[in-house]
Amino acid sequence: MKNSVVSIQVGKVKAYGDKSSSEFLDKYWESAFFKEIVNSKISVSKNGLNGDEIADTIHHGGVEKAVFANSYENYREWAEFLHVETLPFGALGENLTISGLHESSVYLGDIHKIGSTLLQVSQPRKPCYKIAKRWNNKKFTNEIYxxxxxxxxYRVLKEGEIDFNDEVIVSKSDESRISILEANMAFANPIKHRDILETILSIDSIAPNYRSSIEKRILGEFALEYMRVD
Structure with a gap:
């Protein structure tokens, strides 16, 4: 089975909740997490998909996080965790839902040809509290982590267009071959997997902010406050 884009999503920043509430489920927040499916070919620039917006521009978006992709292979696991029968495309707030690829088979620095674009894997997504907010489940963010x-x-190496069912072709893979899953496991346990973290630092194509977080994690200085859901 070929690796392919099974769905494309973009979102607009919207406000949710009550500014006066201190309760997790009702507390005010802004996000473009709730994305709508795009049913036609869409243009992709250095800053991401046409029409997609970012609420938290400090932690998300920009040229190093221009396009967020998620594996459709994980959907069944997340549906079971959330106790729902099925999940809609874009359930994790992703722009591209991709079938055939997985965190264990996507490597830092990989270059993927999708449609007329060239995209490079720049770093894993760091799950934040908004995922838990979206699904009304305080444990979800930590479960993903x-x-x-x-x-x-992805960062965008070549601007172009992407369409539903476009094949994802791996045109180049970094010689270090550190998968997204390996990188995440190492980040979660830096003492046990320091060698992997040090190898990641040798990959020239990783995003600068991700490099900084790896360096801090090795030194035990990187906080995980972005995942807090209280």
Whole structure:
């Protein structure tokens, strides 16, 4: 079975909740997490998919996190965890839902040809509290972090267009061959997997902010506050 784009999503920033509430489920937040399916070919620039917006521009978006992809192979696991029968495309807030690829088979630095674009895997996605908010489940963010099934970010090497069912062709893979899953497991346990973290630092194509987080993680200085859901 070929690797392919099974769904494309973009979202607009919207406000949710109540500014006066202190409860997790009702507390005010802004996000473009709730994305709509694109049913036609879409243009992709250095900053991402046409029409897609970012609420938290400090932690998300930009040229190093221009496109967020998630593996459709994880959907059954997340549906079971959330106790729902099925999940809609874009359930994890991703732009591209991809079948045939998985965190264990996507490597840092990989270059993927999709449609007329060239995209490079720049880093794993770091799950934040908004995933838990979206699904009204305080444990969901940590579950994604623990399993390492986070999805991955692309930078855009060549602008172009992507369409539904486009094949994802791996045109180049970094010689270090550190998968997204390996990188996530190492980040979660830096003492046990320091060698993997040091190998990651040798990959020239990783995003600068990701490189900084790896360096801090090795030194025990990287906080995980972005995952807090209280």
């Amino acid at each position: 623990t399993t390492g099934l986070t999805g991955w970010y």
